[in-house]
Amino acid sequence: MPEGKIIKALSGFYYVLDGERVVQCRGRGIFRKRKVSPLVGDYVEYQADNDKEGTIVAIEDRKNEMIRPPIANVDQAILVFSAVQPDFSTALLDRFLVLIESKQIEPLICITKIDLLSEAETKQIQQYADEYRSIGYSVLLTSSMEEDGLEELLSYLHKRISVFAGQSGVGKSSLLNALRPELELKTNEISDSLGRGKHTTRHVELIKVNDGLVADTPGFSSLEFTEIEADELPFCFPEMVKLSQDCKFRGCLHLNEPKCAVKAAVEADELLPYRYKHYLQFMEEIKERKPRY
Known part of the structure; x- marks a missing residue:
């Protein structure tokens, strides 16, 4: 039975990467009965109908999975937070960190738009970066416009499955476009009235970057601790x-x-x-x- 990894889920189809080819698959009805949904990042067995189409028949055990964004078997989470527009928030960052820690996924904090900072704002962001490093977190300061920190970020992506997560409008798609310009992922300006970006990414997809796979995921602005208990x-x-x-x-x-x-x-x-x-x-x-x- 052929095997592969789901790299995209869209409109009921699952796109399975098997070597160099991608096979468009449906999920078997048995998954729905068991209330199990295939996720991007899953390792699966599929039954080939022809060279380009097939049916997923089995899902291998996952080492981890996330609900928002829906993805499995993640090696690391790149938590993308802008220094400004929207302003950097330790409360929101800590919320993301708790959710990532609860899944035993390694986080990398990536602060974007540092080119937009005044001297005083730069000092404040540097202080935050040093404080999170003192806890043991890796922190990168980046600018898609000035291409600051991009080489270092690329090195973190090598041969790993990474998920880019963060609020809408913080520059996730801009970062990926800077890393791989041919992607031309859609980005939106921040809405002045809302102070946040519009949702531009509609589905989860794994994209090849520096011999690794990176998920560009839908942005979101609120996260709830639905799966974490007080003693955890x-x-x-x-x-x-x-x-x-x-x-x-x-x-x-x-x-x-x-x-x-x-x-x-x-x-x-x-x-x-x-x-x-x-x-x-x-x-x-x-x-x-x-x-x-």
Whole structure:
């Protein structure tokens, strides 16, 4: 039975890359009965009808999967955030980071549009970049217009499956166009009235870049913690994971527990205050979430 990887899903068809050829496939009805949908990034077996068409008959086990964007078997997530237009937001970045950490996907923070910054704004963005690096995250500062940071970004994409994720209007498509100009992906100006970009990417597709595969995904502006439980959230903050070894209680949520090493670090200014603030906000959000039945 031939095998391949789904590189695009569109209008009920799945495009399977098998060697150098792409086969347009339908999914078998059995997947719908099992409530399993093939995802871009899936390794599949398919039954060939001819050289160009076939039917997916089996999906291999996934090492991870994301719901928004719908993609599986991701090696890393490039979290694209603009320095300005829209303004850089640590709250939104931390929200993305928690969701990526919960899937055990390696994040790379990519801050775009640095060519638009004043001297004072550049210092502020550099400070944020250094703070996230101190946690252990990789951070790139880039400009599609000036081509700053693009060579370094290319090196991260080599032989890996990467997903580009972030708000609409932050420059994901512009970055991919700068990396591979022949793609000519659609981009939109930011709407002044809304302060955010229009959705220009309509489907998930894996694109070859530097011997790797990159997903350009639909932009979105809000993310909910529908799959993360309160006792899982502390594991989505790497700096808290290290500190928690010194907490008095195993399973400490770093809220009101006595002899909590995380709270002690906050009081001693050894933990970024906005990170702990966001942690408390996310914890409250998870606890107030309506139960699922």
